[in-house]
Amino acid sequence: MNDSAPDTNGVTASDLAHADYATPIFRTVNTHKGRVALRLEAVFWDAIATMAHRASVKPPDMVRDLISRSSEEATNLSSALRSIVTRQLLVENDRLAPLASALSVVRLLQTVPTPSFALDKNKQLVRVNDEFVRYLRSVMAKAGAVERAQLRLERPADVLLTEIPAGSSIECGLSIHVDNHERRTQARIIIPPPAPANILVGFIIN
Template sequence: MSDSLEGQEGQPEAGAEGAADWAVPVFRTINTPSGRHALRLEAAFWDGLARLAQHEGRKTTDLVRELVVLDRGVGANLSSTIRSAVVKRLLDRDAALAPLTAPLALVKLMQLAPLPSFALNRAKTLVRVNEEFVRYLRNALSKTGPVEKAQLKLDQAAETLFAEIAPGTAVECGISIRLDNHEHRTQARIVIPPALSHPILVGFISH
């Protein structure tokens, strides 16, 4: 029994000329224990099936076969069942990831690393630090006052860093930390967390 989805992938059917690529119907067939099934789904749904299968560490054909079996129990139109299942599973995945997209949630997760870390917004306001940063600053400046009043000055302009740091990369930057009349110089590795509605620079003290 073949383990591949057969058909002319990406070939628009008659009457689909001018449609967006993701809306073009694509015809494929799949072999299952119950027989051979013809599926006509828009390209976007085939992409969704491939993405879901990849996330689950399985083959797309195995996922489609599972949904074909599901359809036999539901008794609905096969293509409609698969479309609905793709949307539902993607919505469930989106809901599971939603907590990570909440303001500062990803920054908080990053700052669980056992390194002194701070976060600055575009206004260069200190929006979050971790406990390691608090201890580091108190040791470096011999201060016990509120760390929230600390002022950080980067050797590179914040706007330059926002423009030049690509996702998955980092830059080394000198910083000056000032609290009351005390000042401390050090180096930090700067990154920008992905998928935040308001970009934030996250720095990890490296010295």
């Protein structure tokens, strides 16, 4: 199969950039049973291209795989492919959804061996890691219970969540208060995905 031939390739990113998602696009693909004609909306070709990228294969190879998984009795191959693609993406979404939640990302970030905390836009402490607890006990040994710690950033949390893109980071002054004791330090603030973010994660850097 000649992957450079325009009638055998999966739809390209360039094609989709200029095509309405519901616009039907015609393609032919070589299979072990011969050439197969397919007419799918642009959004389905886009989905197939995404699936191919995740599987590290070329879009035409992904199309052939999908065709091989369709029912032998399918009277409408294009309709069968739409169903398979939609089902696979739904299954993939269900698998990834828990991993993409804000708290899951926070937990993953806080596995590093660095004192870390997480604040929401209301400045409420959402989560700290064990290193953060040990850090407070070492630098504020005479203070009260760690659970009473209040964190104040140099810039308000809600402002950081609004102004800093998800996946970006900045350095910010931080003061930690436990009862009448205060510790001033610096933290690297990371805004974890997904956007719009509602939790920020800080790592104490000195």
